[in-house]
Amino acid sequence: MKNNNSIPTITAFKSSPDRGRGLARDFRVRWALEEVGQSYNVQLETFEELKKPPYLALQPFGQIPAYKENDLVLFESGAIIFHIAEKHSGLLPAEENARARAIAWMFCALNTVEMPVVEFSTFFFFEKDKSWYNDRLPLAEERIHSMLKKLSTQLGSSDWLEGDFSAGDLLMVTVLRRLESSGVLKSYQNICGYIFRAEARPAYQRAFAAQLAV
Amino acid sequence: MKNNNSIPTITAFKSSPDRGRGLARDFRVRWALEEVGQSYNVQLETFEELKKPPYLALQPFGQIPAYKENDLVLFESGAIIFHIAEKHSGLLPAEENARARAIAWMFCALNTVEMPVVEFSTFFFFEKDKSWYNDRLPLAEERIHSMLKKLSTQLGSSDWLEGDFSAGDLLMVTVLRRLESSGVLKSYQNICGYIFRAEARPAYQRAFAAQLAV
Numbered sequence: 001m002k003n004n005n006s007i008p009t010i011t012a013f014k015s016s017p018d019r020g021r022g023l024a025r026d027f028r029v030r031w032a033l034e035e036v037g038q039s040y041n042v043q044l045e046t047f048e049e050l051k052k053p054p055y056l057a058l059q060p061f062g063q064i065p066a067y068k069e070n071d072l073v074l075f076e077s078g079a080i081i082f083h084i085a086e087k088h089s090g091l092l093p094a095e096e097n098a099r100a101r102a103i104a105w106m107f108c109a110l111n112t113v114e115m116p117v118v119e120f121s122t123f124f125f126f127e128k129d130k131s132w133y134n135d136r137l138p139l140a141e142e143r144i145h146s147m148l149k150k151l152s153t154q155l156g157s158s159d160w161l162e163g164d165f166s167a168g169d170l171l172m173v174t175v176l177r178r179l180e181s182s183g184v185l186k187s188y189q190n191i192c193g194y195i196f197r198a199e200a201r202p203a204y205q206r207a208f209a210a211q212l213a214v
Numbered sequence: 215m216k217n218n219n220s221i222p223t224i225t226a227f228k229s230s231p232d233r234g235r236g237l238a239r240d241f242r243v244r245w246a247l248e249e250v251g252q253s254y255n256v257q258l259e260t261f262e263e264l265k266k267p268p269y270l271a272l273q274p275f276g277q278i279p280a281y282k283e284n285d286l287v288l289f290e291s292g293a294i295i296f297h298i299a300e301k302h303s304g305l306l307p308a309e310e311n312a313r314a315r316a317i318a319w320m321f322c323a324l325n326t327v328e329m330p331v332v333e334f335s336t337f338f339f340f341e342k343d344k345s346w347y348n349d350r351l352p353l354a355e356e357r358i359h360s361m362l363k364k365l366s367t368q369l370g371s372s373d374w375l376e377g378d379f380s381a382g383d384l385l386m387v388t389v390l391r392r393l394e395s396s397g398v399l400k401s402y403q404n405i406c407g408y409i410f411r412a413e414a415r416p417a418y419q420r421a422f423a424a425q426l427a428v
Contacts, residue, residue, distance in 0.1 A: 132346030
């Protein structure tokens with residue numbers, strides 16, 4: 001790894017639990033950096049290292065990614081991407097109200113949308129062998145569809161959430177992709193098209209290839 | 215309600231589901247506005263109105279609060295508070311790196327912390343009568359304590375998360391308060407003290423009285 005202080009460093013899994021499907025949160029930051037054309041270094045970490053004091057000093061919850069840039073250390077993918085969007089053009093609109101709206105979509109992706117997505121996907125992937133799984137599944141499905149229906153209505157036939165592609169779309173797509181293998185997205189054609197459009201972006205593809213190479 | 219365009223308007227429940235305990239998300243925004251000394255108008259909404267097109271045009275997920283200021287409409291409490299923090303001093307540090315860190319704590323409160331908090335509190339309050347409740351409770355408790363332990367370690371004996379009180383603390387405290395009546399916080403004395411310090415702030419108390427008056 002080069003020691004060039006002007007190039008930021010992000011942390012990523014040495015061996016990602018999703019086996020290269022780009023669902024770990026370093027992918028969001030890689031994609032944002034590719035969108036603005038900023039090169040970066042990667043510091044790979046094992047699961048064991050994430051739990052130890054040196055890493056916890058960078059990231060208090062032992063999660064991926066942390067971000068280092070000169071004497072600034074940041075954590076939370078949303079905050080890192082906001083920092084990148086403030087330093088470079090291309091991720092947030094310049095006009096004041098449009099910028100505030102795009103930031104609202106960033107928070108929406110990470111709160112209103114990611115809360116039920118993580119709850120559902122955790123249940124779907126990690127509680128399948130539990131005694132309560134079949135009884136509780138209808139409730140879990142009701143909750144995720146309640147959110148997806150509203151998101152689908154809001155998206156309508158637009159290419160992106162509001163105006164041009166923004167950091168709000170980048171975060172929203174990475175959050176929604178966590179549902180892909182569960183099958184719940186298949187009844188929302190416009191959401192599937194939205195994810196597909198995002199995945200076709202050259203910056204997305206460069207970021208995907210970079211995380212897969214690890 | 216006055217029609218003064220320079221004063222923002224927020225939406226709130228006509229009849230809050232928490233009966234005035236300040237757990238609805240309009241409280242966060244009221245508190246932020248009180249911290250910076252900005253007066254505001256309140257537009258009260260019934261549950262029925264939240265599901266209808268006029269309200270969904272303000273807030274696509276039919277949630278409380280939405281925020282109106284001249285021709286800007288915002289949603290997501292995090293985004294509204296960030297907008298207030300950019301317009302006024304008092305919620306984010308001026309120094310660049312400290313500001314980026316405080317923004318990281320805002321995202322942390324609304325993502326890393328609020329995800330398990332909402333999952334746990336929804337389970338605790340709304341699934342108590344379900345057949346799976348007792349069997350699943352240990353797993354739900356393990357998840358919430360895993361996060362709380364790390365937060366408690368990070369907080370240590372500090373008054374606030376990092377340096378002076380910031381929008382990161384404001385959001386973190388409102389998120390943590392959702393756990394108060396579940397009893398899971400009682401083993402984290404420093405977190406309880408942190409919430410207590412926040413609740414003692416004059417701006418908190420003014421905001422609390424204002425939402426209670428409704």
